[in-house]
Amino acid sequence: MTTPRIRPLEEAVVNRIAAGEIVLAPYSALKELLENSIDAQATSIDVACKEGGLKLLQITDNGVGIAKDDLAIVCERFTTSKLRKFEDLQHIATYGFRGEALASISHIAHVSLVTKTRDSPCAWKCRYDAGHLDARTPEPQPVAGTDGTTLVVEDLFYNFPSRLHSLRPPAEEYAKIVDIVSKYALHATHVGFTCKKYGTAANDIALRSGMSQKERVRAIYGSAVASELLELEVEPRAEYGLLKCTGLITNVNYDNKKSTPPIFFINGRLVSCDPLRRAIAQTYGTYLPKGHKPFVYLSLELDSVNVDVNVHPTKREVRFLFEDEIVDHVAQKIAEVLANTDVSRTFLTQQLLPSPKRSATSDVVFSTPKKLRPLPSFSQYKRPSEHKLVRTDFAQPTLTAYLSQKTSVDGVDSTQSRTERAKVKLKSIFELKEDVEQAADDRLVEVFSKMTFIGVVDPRKRLMCFQQDVKLYIADYGALCYELFYQIGLADFSNFGRLRLSEPVSIADLLLENGLTDQMDEVVQVFVEMKDMFKEYFSIEIDDDAQNPKLATLPLLVKGYEPDLSKLALFLYRSGTKVDWEDEKKCLGGLLQQLALLYVPVACEDDGKMAELLETTICPLLKKRLLPNAELARDVVEIANLPGLYRVFERC
Ligand code: ADP
Ligand code: MG
Secondary structure (H helix, E strand, O other), X not given: OOXXXXXXXXXXXXXXXXHHHHOOOHHHHHHHHHHHHHHOOOOEEEEEEEHHHOOEEEEEEXXXXXXXXXXXXXXXXXXXXXXXXXXHHHXXXXXXXXXXXXXXXXXXXXXXXXXEOOOOOOEEEEEEEOOEEOOOOOOOEEEOOOOEEEEEXXXXXXXXXXXXXXXOOHHHHHHHHHHHHHHHHHHOOOOEEEEEEOOOOOOOEEEOOOOOHHHHHHHHHOHHHHOOEEEEEEOOEHHHOEEEEEEEEEOOOOOOOOOOOOEEEEOOEEEEOHHHHHHHHHHHHOOOOOOOOOOEEEEEEEOHHHEEOOOOOOOOEOEEOOHHHHXXXXXXXXXXXXXXXXXXXXXXXXXXXXXXXXOHHHHOOOOXXXXXXXXXXXXXXXXOOOOOOOOOOOOOOOHHHHEEEEEEEOOEEEEEEEEEOOOOOOHHHHHHHHHHHHHEOHHHHHHHHOOEEEEEEEOOOOEEEEEEOOEEEEEEHHHHHHHHHHHHHHHOOOOOEEEEEEEEEEHHHHHHHOOOOOOHHHHXXXXXXOHHHHHHHHOOOEEOOOOOOEEEEEEEOOOOOOXXXXXXXXXXXXXXXXXXXXXXXXXXXXXXXXXXXXXXXXXXXXXXXXXXXXXXXXXXXXXXXXXXXXXXXXXXXXXXEHHHHHHHHHHO
8 A cells, every 4th residue: 555645736736726715706806907907097997798707807998008028927926017125015005016916817717918008009919828928829919909908818717617616607796797896986986987798788887987976876876875975084094094084975864775885995995894894884873774774985095004905815804003093083983974964854743632531620720839849950951061962053943944835634734844854962862872782682683674563462461473584473562662662762862753732731730630649740840941852852842831831742753653642641740750850861761761651552452453553553663673682582482483383283
């Protein structure tokens, strides 16, 4: 028996393996070629491919071209016009720098090119094989041609069958090519781009060289994105090596569930940067409804000394010094821009007919109490100090100032108004939102984002049944609604529509009628003293009558859904007595909780009505807007999963 000997791998195999690390699929070869063309100062780049780029990938540019003398070596490893000495690695501004791309591609595909420099009388054509000029045509051939370079890559991975098998179908590979071209087209605005399938007339991408970035977004990603774009300009931070940072991001009004991962260019190259991606996702999480994804494009220029682009063979993943500081700085700016943007939203003001049972006591005039305890911290809320306040503009017009048309539908006045969304900069609200975010439970997020309502189990116990995937759940919808309405309250804080009671109702009467007389004076006083705050933050209007203040409006949390007014007195009472008025965060959070309680559907007998409400209103909201926390797991019980049930049935 002979002992197997360890032999060095054949050089060709080594090269092929190395090439496979750089070129993963047609789109990654194209990325290198696009970068080369942009480096060559092209202002026009045309891409064409056959079979998703596998059969043919052709890229034509009008750049500086390659000198005839260099043609013999451009496909050799470590030949690059961009790097002379090692130290240059640290000051390289162009995309390529290692001289590996063309060499690699020539080891796993048939590469040919036609190129012409400005001072050459003709163009030159040559073919390459495994890093060298092809033995069959060892000299460049003179041909007619225009300035610039056309590079053709044919039969990619022809000698790399395992890679060939791992590729996606041509249509998918082509989609990735279009995606890469789109991203470079978005970034390199001085360059015109086209991209199409070879032999077809229609371009899948066609952008003129002068087109602005916004126009490019519109052309590539559609008007829904383009019309909600904000321009971002982040202040440089030289001490961290951040020389420039600009970008385009969508505002909080952009609702899109399709995820387009953020596009980052660092020093002109398309890269992924996980820490930055995560920070941005978190920032948007506070503003967008759950599951909604922003569009983000950022271009960062960093001091090249700080950047290490060599960490990954495909140069996708970038590392840089002061990463945390720079990521924080950029994310903070985005948060600021989002918080400051006025976005228009449509509000509906509905009229409500509460007619709370007015007893004989209804005309009792509320008398000023004798022992009224002063409430020390109130003034703080009336005019919050600058740093706590978010929105400093108290003169901001109220919704009613925007009322445009009034129509009478079925005897109910429904008034629609379009208004600016008020900016909320209260630190406490940010913190409350953050708390919700932090507490989110991944598993439950998954369950609720894909839930389908099945039916009411018991309306008296507020139990419903829903399905997600192959699992069946029973849930306490009272508890779910409480969390849901709390979160809606938080998200729309200061921006609620209003429900107008058909007739303002005396707070004191309401409390008396419901036997809530303990601390009644204090409760009433809270609403008088905090009138401005209630109106501004909660759309709760108190009619101006210090003797007998009346409640005129309630916040409208969800269009078309009215809270059960039998709970109104309790809401007022608890707002006055159960809320900690000494601490801003506790106070606003507490009021939002009371509001949520008011909105939770009451236990009832009518499961038909409840089913309709759950199916048409509540469940879609749970799906779209609830960010469930782990505690809700107590209120949601998995009762069966279909595969399990099938197994049971099979045995029967
Ligand atoms: P790198 O870009 O890292 O230098 P490449 O293998 O991608 O390495 O390219 C090798 C060299 O070939 C480049 O440095 C450049 O001089 C030349 N080159 C490649 N593509 C083009 C092009 N489209 N126009 C002009 N020169 C090119
Ligand atoms: Mg290159």
